[in-house]
Amino acid sequence: MNETLNFAARVWQIIAAIPPGQVATYGDVARLAGSPRAARQVGGVLRRLPPDSTLPWFRVINRHGCISLQGDDLLRQRDALEAEGVVVSETGEIDLSRFRWCY
C-alpha cells in the first residue's frame, strides 16, 4: 500500500486523538502524519470529509490560531469549539498558548 493512501488515514487517526477542549494546528497534524510540509494537505483531507463523519475536524486550526474556514462553516466550527470550553473570538481567533494540544 502506498504511503500516500495512508496519509489521509493517518490524518484521521491523529485528529481523532485530539482531546476535547483542545486544538491542534494543521502543521502539527501534518508533522505527526509524517509529512511536516504537508499542512495544506491536512486541510485538503478535511475538506473532502463526508458530513456524516464523526471526526472532530473542528479541533484543527491554522498556525495563527485562527479558523481558516469562512461563512457558515466558520460559525459551526466556532460553536463546536466553544461547546467544549475553547474560547473563540468572534473573528475565529483562539489562544493557542492555552488550548493547544500538548502531546
Place this chain on the structure above:
DNA sequence: TGAATGACAAATT
C-alpha cells in the same frame, strides 16, 4: 499522464 487546486506555513520585502 499531466496540469491545476488548496480548511497551510515559512521566508521575504
Place this chain on the structure above:
DNA sequence: TAATTTGCCATTC
C-alpha cells in the same frame, strides 16, 4: 511590525 509572495505536497480534474 505588518503585509505580500513563494514553496510544499497529496489529491482532484
